[in-house]
Amino acid sequence: MSEAVPSESYPVTDRNRVKRLHERGRYDRESVHAILDGAMIAHIAYVIDGQPYCTPTAFWREGEHLYWHGSSASRMLRAQRDGLPVCLTVTHLDSLVLARSGFNHSADYRSAMCFGTARIVEEPEAKARALDAMVDRFYPGRSADLRASTAQEIKATMVVGMEIEEASAKVRGKGLSDEGEDMDLPIYTARYPVVQVIGAAEPCPRLPAGTPVPPGLAGFTAGRRLDELMLENHRIRFGGE
Template identity: 35%
Template sequence: MSTFLVESKNRIKRQPNRGHYDKATIYQIIDEAMICHVAFVQDGQPFVIPALHARKDDQLLIHGASTSRLLNHIQAGNVVSITITIVDGIVLAKTVFNQSVNYRSVVLFGKGRLIENEDEKWQSLAHLTEQLMPGVWQTARQPTTTELKATSLVSISIESASAKIRSGPPKDSGEDQMLPVWAGVLPVKQIIQTPSTADYTDPDMPIPDYVMAYMAEKNKDDAGSLPEPK
């Protein structure tokens, strides 16, 4: 299906007009964001853990140390809830009550499994790495057998999800619109700044083409922020 079933756990209850249940919208937000937050309950204690993620079809990939409490919880087949948020603007109104932000957010639910097959684990790690920085998997040294054993990778089935989006100007109304206070939107965008070369790397080594391509894509509306290639 191209749309998630609307049920009690994923239904947008407050301002439902901002809700979206189609996979195209939800997956676009997941793919654009760099970080997700995974919520789970263990022995009656709630936890929320930030993690890098990558989507592969209807699965969300997360990796970490083999001793990770989060990954051990997921691989046991327990349900988790995951949130993702992108801030697009600071909304300044003429009244304190109407201050807000423009945002795109996703809440999803699903169960996961440990990826144990060696080929699948290798391919999934490559996918996760390429999601973070396209081109680096084939350039950097790839994982050793020891490193692979120390790393767990889980695949979480996206069983239920919804997105909530706010966009547009502030919502002052009536006489408040006449107040002598500035109102408007400050657009917010994540950009990539000038790379800082590690001190153990030849300072004359040029920035890799894949890094420059990534920066050009992320900063395409902010050309002045691109560094000069060496």
């Protein structure tokens, strides 16, 4: 049975409830969406003929729908044509935590878990829009500057969509957490922040001289945090969804 929660939150059910360290659980859409939108890669878990699989893939969110793409020859994607229950997860590792005991070693992180039924996007115009949205979600405005996809390229690519039926986030951000009686032990302890950042661009050697950097790539500066850039680009493409 679902618990009563505010309308801005996902319903809390036996499927998405955070059962261990429940105080770290978040069910509000703002928290879940921020974790999703700050990532480029998700892991999608599903079962085909009794065998569990988990596939990493690029994905994006539009409102309450998640999308990803892959090869039309993919068994996983073909199995989703008629609807396949899936669980999509995203994790950001924020720090490594060294404690004075093995039990208290930990990590700071932000994670989200979304449940729904994945289905193939069949309608040609909807599929073409989704493929453009995928490019623009990561690189704002870029699809308009690219060579148009050929019919064979579109045919070879499959797009999958899933409405978020239930979701939850789990967040740890407290850093060091030792037992009180351990605090004076002469054991080195620390928190090591972990950040994924953009490196300096490496243009193609055959790029014609004078080719300008598109305005949509202005945010891709060396040293910029990837999760912050992805959040910014999502807002540029989809607004405040």
